[in-house]
Amino acid sequence: MEYAVIMAGGSGTRFWPASRRDHPKQFLPLTGERTLLQQTAERVRPWIDAERTWVVTNERLAQATAEQLPEIPPAQILAEPCARNTAPCIGLAAIHLLNADPDAIMVVTPADHAITPASEFRRNARAAAAYLFEKPDAFVLFGIPPTYPATGFGYIERGDDPIARFDIKRDEAPDGEHPVPLFPVRSFREKPDRATAEDYLRRGTFFWNSGIFVWRADAILDALKTFEPEIAEHLQAIAEHIGTPRYDEVLAERFPAMKSISIDYAVLERAANVAVIPATFQWDDLGSWEAVARLRGRDERGNTVVGTHLGIDTTDCIVHGDADHLIATAGVEGLVIVHTPDATLVARRDDEGLIRRIVAALEENEPLRRFL
Amino acid sequence: MEYAVIMAGGSGTRFWPASRRDHPKQFLPLTGERTLLQQTAERVRPWIDAERTWVVTNERLAQATAEQLPEIPPAQILAEPCARNTAPCIGLAAIHLLNADPDAIMVVTPADHAITPASEFRRNARAAAAYLFEKPDAFVLFGIPPTYPATGFGYIERGDDPIARFDIKRDEAPDGEHPVPLFPVRSFREKPDRATAEDYLRRGTFFWNSGIFVWRADAILDALKTFEPEIAEHLQAIAEHIGTPRYDEVLAERFPAMKSISIDYAVLERAANVAVIPATFQWDDLGSWEAVARLRGRDERGNTVVGTHLGIDTTDCIVHGDADHLIATAGVEGLVIVHTPDATLVARRDDEGLIRRIVAALEENEPLRRFL
Numbered sequence: 001m002e003y004a005v006i007m008a009g010g011s012g013t014r015f016w017p018a019s020r021r022d023h024p025k026q027f028l029p030l031t032g033e034r035t036l037l038q039q040t041a042e043r044v045r046p047w048i049d050a051e052r053t054w055v056v057t058n059e060r061l062a063q064a065t066a067e068q069l070p071e072i073p074p075a076q077i078l079a080e081p082c083a084r085n086t087a088p089c090i091g092l093a094a095i096h097l098l099n100a101d102p103d104a105i106m107v108v109t110p111a112d113h114a115i116t117p118a119s120e121f122r123r124n125a126r127a128a129a130a131y132l133f134e135k136p137d138a139f140v141l142f143g144i145p146p147t148y149p150a151t152g153f154g155y156i157e158r159g160d161d162p163i164a165r166f167d168i169k170r171d172e173a174p175d176g177e178h179p180v181p182l183f184p185v186r187s188f189r190e191k192p193d194r195a196t197a198e199d200y201l202r203r204g205t206f207f208w209n210s211g212i213f214v215w216r217a218d219a220i221l222d223a224l225k226t227f228e229p230e231i232a233e234h235l236q237a238i239a240e241h242i243g244t245p246r247y248d249e250v251l252a253e254r255f256p257a258m259k260s261i262s263i264d265y266a267v268l269e270r271a272a273n274v275a276v277i278p279a280t281f282q283w284d285d286l287g288s289w290e291a292v293a294r295l296r297g298r299d300e301r302g303n304t305v306v307g308t309h310l311g312i313d314t315t316d317c318i319v320h321g322d323a324d325h326l327i328a329t330a331g332v333e334g335l336v337i338v339h340t341p342d343a344t345l346v347a348r349r350d351d352e353g354l355i356r357r358i359v360a361a362l363e364e365n366e367p368l369r370r371f372l
Numbered sequence: 373m374e375y376a377v378i379m380a381g382g383s384g385t386r387f388w389p390a391s392r393r394d395h396p397k398q399f400l401p402l403t404g405e406r407t408l409l410q411q412t413a414e415r416v417r418p419w420i421d422a423e424r425t426w427v428v429t430n431e432r433l434a435q436a437t438a439e440q441l442p443e444i445p446p447a448q449i450l451a452e453p454c455a456r457n458t459a460p461c462i463g464l465a466a467i468h469l470l471n472a473d474p475d476a477i478m479v480v481t482p483a484d485h486a487i488t489p490a491s492e493f494r495r496n497a498r499a500a501a502a503y504l505f506e507k508p509d510a511f512v513l514f515g516i517p518p519t520y521p522a523t524g525f526g527y528i529e530r531g532d533d534p535i536a537r538f539d540i541k542r543d544e545a546p547d548g549e550h551p552v553p554l555f556p557v558r559s560f561r562e563k564p565d566r567a568t569a570e571d572y573l574r575r576g577t578f579f580w581n582s583g584i585f586v587w588r589a590d591a592i593l594d595a596l597k598t599f600e601p602e603i604a605e606h607l608q609a610i611a612e613h614i615g616t617p618r619y620d621e622v623l624a625e626r627f628p629a630m631k632s633i634s635i636d637y638a639v640l641e642r643a644a645n646v647a648v649i650p651a652t653f654q655w656d657d658l659g660s661w662e663a664v665a666r667l668r669g670r671d672e673r674g675n676t677v678v679g680t681h682l683g684i685d686t687t688d689c690i691v692h693g694d695a696d697h698l699i700a701t702a703g704v705e706g707l708v709i710v711h712t713p714d715a716t717l718v719a720r721r722d723d724e725g726l727i728r729r730i731v732a733a734l735e736e737n738e739p740l741r742r743f744l
Contacts, residue, residue: 017700310740312719312729324714326743328389328730331720335704339716342696346718347684348703357684358700368682371698 002129003104003217004044004053005093008037008065008111009080011058013359013372014288014352017343018320021372022060026111027068030286031295037068037111043118044107047126054096055111056080056089081255086211087266088258091224091231094217095239104217105129113210113285114295119171120281127166127180128214128277134164137222139268140182140214143207143276144283149197152287153208154190154264158183158276160205185274188264207276209264210283223267231266234258288352289318289336307339318349343371374501375476375589376416376425377465380409380437380483381452383430385731385744386660386724389715390692393744394432398483399440402658403667409440409483415490416479419498426468427483428452428461453627458583459638460630463596463603466589467611476589477501485582485657486667491543492653499538499552500586500649506536507647509594511640512554512586515579515648516655521569524659525580526562526636530555530648532577557646560636579648581636582655595639603638606630660724661690661708679711690721715743 011024019025026037034042041053050071055078057065062079069077078092090108097104107125115121128140143156162181170178188209192200200206225232234254241250268274284291293304303314307321312330321327321339329337338345347354362368383396391397398409406414413425422443427450429437434451441449450464462480469476479497487493500512515528534553542550560581564572572578597604606626613622640646656663665676675686679693684702693699693711701709710717719726734740 017698308740310730310733310737312726312733321716326389326715326740327718328715328734328743329718330726330730331723332707332718335718337716337718343698343700344693344709344711344716346699346701346704346707346709351703354684354702358682358702361682361684362700365682368680368698371700 001052001101001104002048002125003097003101003106004041004048005090005097005106005108006037006040006053006055006111007086007089007108008040008055008057009061009083009089010110010112011061012112014355015286015338016355016359016362017340017345017371018338023064024061024112025286027064030292031114035068036114036286037065040109040111040113040115041069041072043109043115043121044125047122048107054078054093056093058083081252083260084255084258085260086263087224087228087231087261088235088255090213090220090263091235091258092238092255094221095235096242097217098221099239099242102218105132106213106215106217106220108213108215110211110285113212113283114291115284116282121279123168123170123178124180124277124279124281125214126168127182128275130166130168131164131182131275132214132216135273136216137219138215138273138275139219139223139271141185141268141274141276142210142212142279142283144210144279146197146201146206146208149194149201150208151191151194151197153285154188155192155200155206156185156209156276157187157189158205158207158278159186163275180277180280182275182277185268185276188269207278208283210279210285213263213268220263220267223271227270228259228261228266231258231261288355289320289338289349290352292320293318316349373424373473373476374420374497375469375473375478376413376420377462377469377478377480378409378412378425378427378483379458379461379480380412380427380429381433381455381461382482382484383433384484386727387658387710388727388731388734389712389717389743390710395436396433396484397658399436402664403486407440408486408658409437412481412483412485412487413441413444415481415487415493416497419494420479426450426465428465430455453624455632456627456630457632458635459596459600459603459633460607460627462585462592462635463607463630464610464627466593467607468614469589470593471611471614474590477504478585478587478589478592480585480587482583482657485584485655486663487656488654495540495542495550496552496649496651496653497586498540499554500647502538502540503536503554503647504586504588507645508588509591510587510645510647511591511595511643513557513640513646513648514582514584514651514655516582516651518569518573518578518580521566521573522580523563523566523569525657526560527564527572527578528557528581528648529559529561530577530579530650531558535647552649552652554647554649557640557648560641579650580655582651582657585635585640592635592639595643599642600631600633600638603630603633660727661692661710661721662724664692665690688721 029035054076059079066077164182165179238254241247302316305319308326309319310328314329315333318336336349362372401407426448431451438449536554537551610626613619674688677691680698681691682700686701687705690708708721734744
């Protein structure tokens with residue numbers, strides 16, 4: 001059976017002041033009425049319902065995560081004792097799934113990406129799951145066809161010819177052929193420089209690594225055993241205590257002992273049987289306020305507004321507040337303006353590094369650290 | 373005896389969103405810890421204490437005004453039933469003072485100006501009061517020596533030679549001579565165009581009309597009888613009911629019936645015995661956010677900050693919030709940024725008309741009118 005595994009331990013501050021250490025991006029309704037976390041959980045339904053959805057977050061965010069997802073059984077919201085990157089995170093989910101279902105297939109997605117339409121995401125993921133019935137030890141990745149020469153993402157290069165192709169019906173147009181091809185992965189590439197990124201874009205066989213994966217729980221644990229035996233050993237110790245009174249204690253001891261490493265480095269770049277599906281859904285990793293403008297669009301003055309705004313001679317601004325608070329702007333352009341109850345941001349929008357510098361300054365300033 | 377009369381009915385929105393219809397400029401601590409209203413009341417002390425301080429405000433603001441000035445006897449906070457400009461306002465105060473003291477001298481000041489140092493203001497006003505002992509029917513104005521060719525103020529032209537000179541000791545330097553000269557007023561001038569204002573500035577005998585006056589209560593009422601007999605008649609009817617159960621009723625009937633006219637037009641521009649004291653105190657009418665920068669000064673980046681601010685690459689901004697709310701700015705210059713609990717302003721600071729346009733837009737927009 002297929003299970004959703006939502007990685008929801010992120011604590012980024014790129015959407016400061018809307019996102020905070022204790023209120024990260026996945027808790028924000030950046031693209032609609034529902035939070036990114038809620039949208040992520042709902043995206044796989046009705047294919048995968050709440051009873052088969054698992055979330056990995058951290059201890060600090062566990063309660064708020066559970067409150068956002070009341071339909072998910074509380075035991076399926078796992079809390080990491082500390083951050084150890086994606087390999088231990090996915091390993092932890094895998095041992096729990098395997099405990100519940102020896103044939104578990106994991107659809108692993110970050111909690112804070114924007115993906116539309118959901119039906120197309122499910123269609124792609126179902127093709128991956130179908131492939132795993134043929135090749136149970138394969139690892140399937142989603143590659144995002146690049147739309148510009150991005151230097152901020154890792155890339156996946158596909159092989160020339162598909163290794164499989166599945167016809168998965170479209171919800172909205174069930175007639176006809178709807179093939180989803182899978183390609184072998186030829187190589188993984190680090191974040192490129194500008195010229196290399198332009199080359200990748202031209203070639204058409206390079207994709208952004210979305211961090212969305214589909215594989216069997218037993219397969220990923222086997223691969224960890226091969227490539228990262230120490231991690232596998234810790235996971236095995238934790239797995240043996242699932243459902244026992246000593247579980248929390250063993251988790252608290254074993255999880256922090258694991259190496260902090262991404263699943264890409266730990267497994268995918270070393271494994272032979274890795275396939276990529278060129279995604280047919282729209283994807284955005286929501287890396288900055290700019291993404292809100294991309295996804296919500298701009299009005300005729302070039303402004304993107306969430307909340308209550310009055311603009312006089314205001315162009316090309318991102319304005320983000322809430323319905324009860326008026327943000328009035330006049331004679332300004334190219335700003336990102338964010339209101340929250342205890343902090344306001346006013347920054348030039350064309351330099352995303354500015355927000356990083358604000359966050360760094362807050363970290364270094366004791367009296368202001370409470371605003372992080 | 374001298375009495376302070378504070379005109380506190382203003383409801384300007386030039387400091388929107390800090391100032392609102394029900395929370396006007398005089399309620400703001402724009403220049404220090406105390407509100408402008410409180411500073412105005414305290415400025416004349418100990419010369420004129422709270423027992424001899426009267427305030428004219430309006431019904432909507434009366435309670436908040438009394439709360440700001442708990443030391444002033446409540447009966448001395450007069451509430452206009454409607455706005456009728458300064459002649460009826462000052463007339464109302466005059467009949468109350470005359471009822472209390474037939475020799476009352478009124479020191480009339482707006483509640484929302486910045487004046488420093490207070491000791492110098494008192495020294496100037498005491499010279500005016502001294503003059504009234506010699507010339508009981510005179511009207512004394514304070515003229516502000518212009519510091520730039522302002523086109524937003526009316527001007528007072530003085531005669532060439534002083535008509536009187538009083539030696540009033542300085543608190544901080546009691547030795548020596550400290551003359552305060554009075555000049556006859558030669559003419560009143562409307563707000564000039566730029567070239568005329570430059571001429572006034574060069575000539576040295578033209579002053580900004582501060583709207584601060586000293587005269588006897590009986591003299592101003594006599595002058596109103598002469599120049600505006602209808603106003604005087606209404607005031608007389610109100611005066612006859614001071615201290616009676618019918619006072620409120622008569623005020624509600626008579627006050628709105630008065631012509632709306634300034635004391636300048638009603639009396640000063642028509643009376644013969646008008647004198648001007650070139651003010652030796654610093655004065656600012658606080659006409660816009662720009663005034664806050666003038667009075668509070670700028671830091672080494674050109675910023676003027678009230679509240680909690682973190683600035684990255686931020687220059688020449690006015691930032692106004694409160695201690696508990698962080699305003700973070702990055703990559704911006706020349707803005708005025710104002711945070712209040714229910715509204716935020718971000719505007720280019722070099723165009724004061726922008727705030728007027730915001731306020732006008734709020735007036736025309738039913739759902740947003742609550743932010744006025």
